Each structure stands twice: as structure tokens, then as C-alpha cells.
Amino acid sequence: MSAATDGAETVPSIHVEHLTKDYHLGDNVVHALRGVTLEVCPGEFVAVMGASGSGKSTFMNLIGCLDRPTGGVYLLDGLDVANLTADDLALVRNRKVGFIFQGFNLLPRMTALGNVMLPMIYAGVPHKTMEERALAALAAVGLEERADHRPSEMSGGQQQRVAIARSLVNGPSIILADEPTGNLDSRTSIEVMAILQKLNAQGITIVLVTHEPDIATYCKRVVRFRDGRVIQDQANERRRLAAAALAELPAEEPEVSVG
Numbered sequence: 001m002s003a004a005t006d007g008a009e010t011v012p013s014i015h016v017e018h019l020t021k022d023y024h025l026g027d028n029v030v031h032a033l034r035g036v037t038l039e040v041c042p043g044e045f046v047a048v049m050g051a052s053g054s055g056k057s058t059f060m061n062l063i064g065c066l067d068r069p070t071g072g073v074y075l076l077d078g079l080d081v082a083n084l085t086a087d088d089l090a091l092v093r094n095r096k097v098g099f100i101f102q103g104f105n106l107l108p109r110m111t112a113l114g115n116v117m118l119p120m121i122y123a124g125v126p127h128k129t130m131e132e133r134a135l136a137a138l139a140a141v142g143l144e145e146r147a148d149h150r151p152s153e154m155s156g157g158q159q160q161r162v163a164i165a166r167s168l169v170n171g172p173s174i175i176l177a178d179e180p181t182g183n184l185d186s187r188t189s190i191e192v193m194a195i196l197q198k199l200n201a202q203g204i205t206i207v208l209v210t211h212e213p214d215i216a217t218y219c220k221r222v223v224r225f226r227d228g229r230v231i232q233d234q235a236n237e238r239r240r241l242a243a244a245a246l247a248e249l250p251a252e253e254p255e256v257s258v259g
């Protein structure tokens with residue numbers, strides 16, 4: 001049980017036991033995960049660290065239901081996803097999980113609003129509701145006035161905020177972020193962490209991959225992978241608040257588009 005468990009009744013957001021993943025490449029087998037056992041409870045904010053190739057992205061893809069494990073158990077909000085059909089798995093993923101990636105993964109021809117509306121199209125939400133919810137999500141990341149801009153007309157930080165808004169529109173219980181600050185400068189990275197801390201304070205569970213120790217200091221718990229295994233799992237007793245860190249930075253020109 002993790003430190004965040006406040007009673008026997010708590011259903012973990014993520015519960016994995018002896019999770020394994022093998023990739024077959026011709027005659028070779030890559031053991032990307034070699035038996036990961038881990039629990040993440042509602043409201044946690046976990047940093048996943050570890051060298052390149054240690055299995056971090058593989059782990060994220062499995063807990064995000066983007067891929068299926070080779071072995072082991074995975075319960076997402078108490079639901080055993082192994083028994084789901086591909087369609088049901090996609091439905092669960094769409095409803096429960098929001099994704100943020102290093103490269104933002106926005107569609108270049110669409111506006112910010114269009115990008116944020118996309119996950120709701122798959123969820124079958126009426127158009128008017130889609131637009132209202134997308135605008136609310138853009139407002140939540142401070143970008144309502146950029147709704148009509150395309151990705152090329154926005155800075156990296158703004159694009160990542162659009163991606164965060166997109167991750168929010170279906171009201172996920174979990175956000176999975178794979179190196180979300182990997183393409184951003186340090187101030188913009190802290191701005192992204194401030195938004196994620198705000199969402200976490202509102203109750204969203206967050207699991208975030210990073211190789212930057214500075215970024216991990218904003219998380220509540222740090223899990224370290226090596227060679228497909230968890231080698232360290234510690235509460236971060238000295239968690240920093242990104243909003244406070246930003247206030248201490250010297251004043252800077254407003255962010256400009258890098259188009």
C-alpha cells in the first residue's frame with residue numbers, strides 16, 4: 001500500500017502486479033518490463049524516472065491502455081482491463097485517462113479549439129457541448145484567447161497547454177504525461193508543472209515521466225525504473241510548489257510565438 005492510502009476503502013487509481021512486457025523483434029525478445037508491482041492512489045502525483053530504455057514509456061503505454069501487457073495484473077480504478085475487448089478498452093481509455101506527450105502531438109491543420117475537441121468526437125458528445133467544454137478546458141490552462149490559433153502560431157509552452165486542455169476534456173481521473181517538459185525551456189517547464197499541480201489539487205491523479213531531477217521535485221512521489229524494474233519508490237517530503245518557484249524567477253518578457 002502506498003503512503004497516500006487513507007483507509008482500507010480506497011480503490012487505487014492504478015494497481016499493477018508483476019506486470020511484464022516483451023517485445024518480439026525477429027528472433028530477439030526485448031524484456032521491456034520484467035515484473036513491476038506498484039500502486040498509485042487517487043490524488044497522487046508520481047514522477048517516474050530512470051535511464052533511457054528502462055521501460056518508462058512501456059509502463060505508461062500499458063497503464064494508459066494503449067497496449068496490453070505480456071503478463072501480470074492491471075486494475076485501472078479497480079477495473080481489470082485484461083478482460084476487456086479492444087472497443088471497451090478504447091472506451092475506458094477515452095473516459096478515464098488523459099495523455100500528454102513530449103512532442104505535444106497536436107494536429108497541425110487544426111486550431112487549438114479543434115485539437116481540444118478531438119477526444120470528445122470519439123466519445124460522441126454533441127457539437128455545442130463539445131465547443132463549450134473545449135473552451136472551458138482552454139480557459140483552465142489560460143489559453144481561451146488562443147482558441148482560433150493553429151499550433152504553428154503558438155510557442156512550445158502554449159502548444160503543451162493546448163495538449164493539457166485536450167487531456168482534460170473528457171474529465172479523466174488520471175493524467176499520464178510522458179516527458180511533458182522535455183521540449184520546453186526551464187521557465188515554461190515550471191509553468192507546465194504549475195498547471196499540473198493545480199489539476200492535481202483538484203483531484204486528478206498524475207503520473208509523469210521525467211529525466212530531469214528538477215521537475216521531479218514538484219511531484220509528491222518518485223518511482224525509479226532500471227532495466228524494466230522498479231528499483232526505488234519514495235515519497236518526496238520536500239515537494240516544491242511551481243507557482244511559488246515562478247514568483248521567485250526574475251520577471252521576463254511575455255512568451256512570444258516561435259511559429
Ligand SMILES: Nc1ncnc2c1ncn2[C@@H]1O[C@H](COP(=O)(O)OP(=O)(O)O)[C@@H](O)[C@H]1O
Pocket residue numbers: 023024025030031032050051052053054055056057058059
Ligand atoms: N515497440 C517496441 N518494439 C520493440 N522494442 C521496444 C518497443 N518499445 C520499446 N522497446 C524497447 O523496450 C525497452 C524499454 O523501452 P521504453 O519503454 O521506451 O524505455 P524508456 O521510455 O524508459 O526510455 C527498450 O529496450 C526499447 O528499445
Ligand SMILES: [Mg+2]
Pocket residue numbers: 056057058
Ligand atoms: Mg520513453
